[in-house]
Amino acid sequence: MTPTKKAFTFRGLAGEHRPTLWLAPLLAIVTLFYLYPAFEVLRYSLTNASLLRPDYEYTLSTFAQVLGDPVLYKVIKTTAIFVIASIVLQLLLGLLIAVAVNRASKRRLPGRVFIRSLVLSAWVMPGVVIGIVWAIILNDADYGLANLLLGAVGLGTVPWLSTPTTALISVIIANVWRGTAFSMILQYAGLQSIPDELYEAAEVDGAGKLQSFFYITIPQLRPIMMINIILITISTLSTFDMILALTGGGPGQATEVLSLRTYNVIFQNYSLSEGAVLAVIMMLISLALTLAYRRLLRSEGTL
Amino acid sequence: MVQASEGSPRGGRGITRAEALRLMGLSAGVLVGPSLIAAGCGGGSQLVSIDRIGKEDASNSAKVQLNNSYTHQSSTPSWADGFQKLFTKFAKDHPDWKLDLKIIPDSQTTQEQARLLEEARAGRAPDWANVDSFVVAQFISQGALQPLDQYFDKSEIGGLYPFVRDIVVGDDGKTYAYWWATDVRVLYRRTDLVPDPPRTWDELIKAAKAATKKDSKVDGYLFNGGRWEGTVFDNLAHFWSQGGELVDDKGKPIFNEDPNRTYMLNVFNFLKECVDSGASPKRVATIKDYADFEAAAQAKSVAMFQGGDFEYPPLKDSLPPEEMKKWAISLLPTKNPNDPQRTGTGGWTMAAFTKDPKKLKIGAEFTNDVYVGEGNQVTGQLPTNPKYFSLSKFKDPVYDTFREALKYGKARPGVPVYPEISNQLQIAIGTVLTGESTPEDALNKAADASLAAYNQQK
Numbered sequence: 001m002t003p004t005k006k007a008f009t010f011r012g013l014a015g016e017h018r019p020t021l022w023l024a025p026l027l028a029i030v031t032l033f034y035l036y037p038a039f040e041v042l043r044y045s046l047t048n049a050s051l052l053r054p055d056y057e058y059t060l061s062t063f064a065q066v067l068g069d070p071v072l073y074k075v076i077k078t079t080a081i082f083v084i085a086s087i088v089l090q091l092l093l094g095l096l097i098a099v100a101v102n103r104a105s106k107r108r109l110p111g112r113v114f115i116r117s118l119v120l121s122a123w124v125m126p127g128v129v130i131g132i133v134w135a136i137i138l139n140d141a142d143y144g145l146a147n148l149l150l151g152a153v154g155l156g157t158v159p160w161l162s163t164p165t166t167a168l169i170s171v172i173i174a175n176v177w178r179g180t181a182f183s184m185i186l187q188y189a190g191l192q193s194i195p196d197e198l199y200e201a202a203e204v205d206g207a208g209k210l211q212s213f214f215y216i217t218i219p220q221l222r223p224i225m226m227i228n229i230i231l232i233t234i235s236t237l238s239t240f241d242m243i244l245a246l247t248g249g250g251p252g253q254a255t256e257v258l259s260l261r262t263y264n265v266i267f268q269n270y271s272l273s274e275g276a277v278l279a280v281i282m283m284l285i286s287l288a289l290t291l292a293y294r295r296l297l298r299s300e301g302t303l
Numbered sequence: 304m305v306q307a308s309e310g311s312p313r314g315g316r317g318i319t320r321a322e323a324l325r326l327m328g329l330s331a332g333v334l335v336g337p338s339l340i341a342a343g344c345g346g347g348s349q350l351v352s353i354d355r356i357g358k359e360d361a362s363n364s365a366k367v368q369l370n371n372s373y374t375h376q377s378s379t380p381s382w383a384d385g386f387q388k389l390f391t392k393f394a395k396d397h398p399d400w401k402l403d404l405k406i407i408p409d410s411q412t413t414q415e416q417a418r419l420l421e422e423a424r425a426g427r428a429p430d431w432a433n434v435d436s437f438v439v440a441q442f443i444s445q446g447a448l449q450p451l452d453q454y455f456d457k458s459e460i461g462g463l464y465p466f467v468r469d470i471v472v473g474d475d476g477k478t479y480a481y482w483w484a485t486d487v488r489v490l491y492r493r494t495d496l497v498p499d500p501p502r503t504w505d506e507l508i509k510a511a512k513a514a515t516k517k518d519s520k521v522d523g524y525l526f527n528g529g530r531w532e533g534t535v536f537d538n539l540a541h542f543w544s545q546g547g548e549l550v551d552d553k554g555k556p557i558f559n560e561d562p563n564r565t566y567m568l569n570v571f572n573f574l575k576e577c578v579d580s581g582a583s584p585k586r587v588a589t590i591k592d593y594a595d596f597e598a599a600a601q602a603k604s605v606a607m608f609q610g611g612d613f614e615y616p617p618l619k620d621s622l623p624p625e626e627m628k629k630w631a632i633s634l635l636p637t638k639n640p641n642d643p644q645r646t647g648t649g650g651w652t653m654a655a656f657t658k659d660p661k662k663l664k665i666g667a668e669f670t671n672d673v674y675v676g677e678g679n680q681v682t683g684q685l686p687t688n689p690k691y692f693s694l695s696k697f698k699d700p701v702y703d704t705f706r707e708a709l710k711y712g713k714a715r716p717g718v719p720v721y722p723e724i725s726n727q728l729q730i731a732i733g734t735v736l737t738g739e740s741t742p743e744d745a746l747n748k749a750a751d752a753s754l755a756a757y758n759q760q761k
Contacts, residue, residue, distance in 0.1 A: 140586035161589035250530025252733035
């Protein structure tokens with residue numbers, strides 16, 4: 001029996017199993033505002049385009065030039081330390097605050113909404129403002145806020161921003177301060193969705209608080225923690241405004257991360273093509289990490 | 304509690320809190336609404352609105368891009384007020400014109416220069432715009448700007464400081480921008496700790512160390528050493544005073560070729576010596592804001608710092624008079640006692656992108672009426688023509704020192720590779736100050752990267 005060919009109708013496009021028309025606006029927006037710019041970045045990375053010249057030609061030499069620059073690997077190393085430290089600390093601190101707020105919510109303690117709002121206020125602040133605020137706090141002078149407090153308890157001053165190592169630690173502290181709020185919100189939502197019955201059953205079985213935490217809370221939170229890690233990775237990789245205001249990437253290049261280098265290459269050197277290559281490298285790193293996390297989630301059967 | 308009058312229909316009953324708030328809101332609306340409209344918030348018949356100078360229905364219009372600071376929306380109230388008055392007067396004097404304003408936030412003015420160049424190339428640039436003095440030469444070489452000679456008096460152009468003319472006058476002898484506001488770098492010192500101005504680098508280090516001995520709570524000498532343009536701009540004075548040149552006539556970086564290499568190494572070694580000797584604290588490697596010097600002065604924790612003339616008014620405002628009396632300003636010290644006391648000068652210009660003669664003329668009149676002299680009087684930013692130092696704003700004797708310093712003024716080379724040279728020198732100075740690199744290694748890396756950028760831009 002030969003299958004009969006269905007006649008094309010516009011109504012068919014919007015049928016239950018053919019949501020093409022319903023998806024069309026979304027597809028248009030995604031194409032116009034996400035895919036097209038991404039394609040343009042990719043295209044510019046394959047050129048020698050500069051903001052100083054209207055004409056350019058297609059070439060792979062820009063890739064060779066950027067990948068052959070030893071500074072790139074120093075910057076990637078700094079970026080890796082910045083991202084890994086931010087992930088670990090934001091995840092742990094976010095979990096800690098989420099557990100505390102969740103417990104406060106269950107016990108209906110006063111001030112829990114205030115604490116949630118307070119933590120969230122860090123998240124809504126623009127990166128530049130956060131950079132400036134932390135630059136004031138971590139000013140190396142005796143009158144810098146952090147050093148003033150340390151001096152008051154007799155601990156002496158810390159060169160927060162003037163040595164390469166402490167400057168990187170300072171940048172991580174500022175980023176963790178900003179990102180912990182978002183991490184907390186995600187994990188708090190996850191904690192709220194864990195059924196109370198699980199804890200009650202564990203209690204009946206004689207499990208202590210720590211056992212409940214490690215054998216119920218953590219496994220139940222794992223999928224949301226993985227999503228959290230992906231989001232922290234992406235947002236930390238693209239952080240540059242906060243660093244620009246806090247250290248400018250210095251001293252020297254001690255705190256220059258990939259996104260800040262991209263900004264410098266385009267706006268200092270006017271090199272659109274080199275900036276595009278760096279953006280492509282960042283995009284590939286984000287994509288690779290996301291795929292790795294996704295595979296990890298799948299292998300655990302949680303996705 | 305708000306009470307209604309006894310004769311009111313409510314018969315003397317106290318009104319509720321909600322009603323009182325509603326009444327207050329209504330009253331506020333009635334009072335504030337017309338004021339807002341009068342202030343020009345979108346009022347079509349007003350002479351100055353949020354984004355326009357002149358009446359909305361004026362027969363001619365031009366597009367002008369301005370930095371927020373140089374408009375009636377400046378965050379400094381006295382500047383906002385001053386420009387509001389100047390804009391209003393200009394609008395009254397030119398009833399047939401309206402200027403549509405695009406106002407750039409002060410935090411974005413640097414990035415905006417690259418965008419402006421892009422717009423000029425695409426033929427979408429505004430008719431007139433604020434162009435940073437250190438990119439003017441680039442704009443000229445790209446053919447983006449129009450000559451302005453016929454719109455300004457020859458004596459005005461001829462009276463400009465030589466470092467100003469060097470930048471705004473192209474190789475063809477035509478003037479392509481009017482640079483109206485500038486600044487200089489000078490040495491601030493507390494005379495109770497450093498009575499005499501140091502003339503040489505050695506004297507500076509010696510005086511700084513002596514000051515820290517006198518008062519252990521003070522840092523001897525602070526300077527910009529962090530990762531930002533100010534670090535290079537300020538310290539280039541030390542390179543220039545020895546006769547150093549960053550680039551050749553073609554714009555190629557030559558600061559690593561002798562004798563410039565020696566001069567630059569001298570500067571790196573001087574800055575390193577400042578830190579190593581204890582004359583300067585290690586934290587100079589983090590300073591990337593002139594406000595840090597003002598904070599240190601307010602905290603009485605610094606004996607000397609290299610700052611800009613623009614720090615004088617805020618210092619005067621923030622320090623108690625008896626503290627302010629201790630501060631004196633002198634020209635920058637040099638390596639050798641007879642070297643010229645060079646200083647870096649920056650500032651903003653007005654430049655034209657339009658080819659329309661009418662728009663060129665009105666833009667030049669706007670520049671003359673609002674910014675040249677008048678704008679200096681409003682902002683206190685140094686004039687680029689010595690004759691304007693006679694304005695009342697510059698009567699304070701300290702301006703004689705600034706005026707003297709301007710004689711040795713030097714602008715950064717306006718070549719496309721300069722921003723990358725600056726970026727590389729910032730990194731080099733940072734790594735030298737933190738001990739990550741030797742001056743030689745740092746200089747070699749900076750020179751290699753700058754040359755690579757130059758070759759790529761060619």
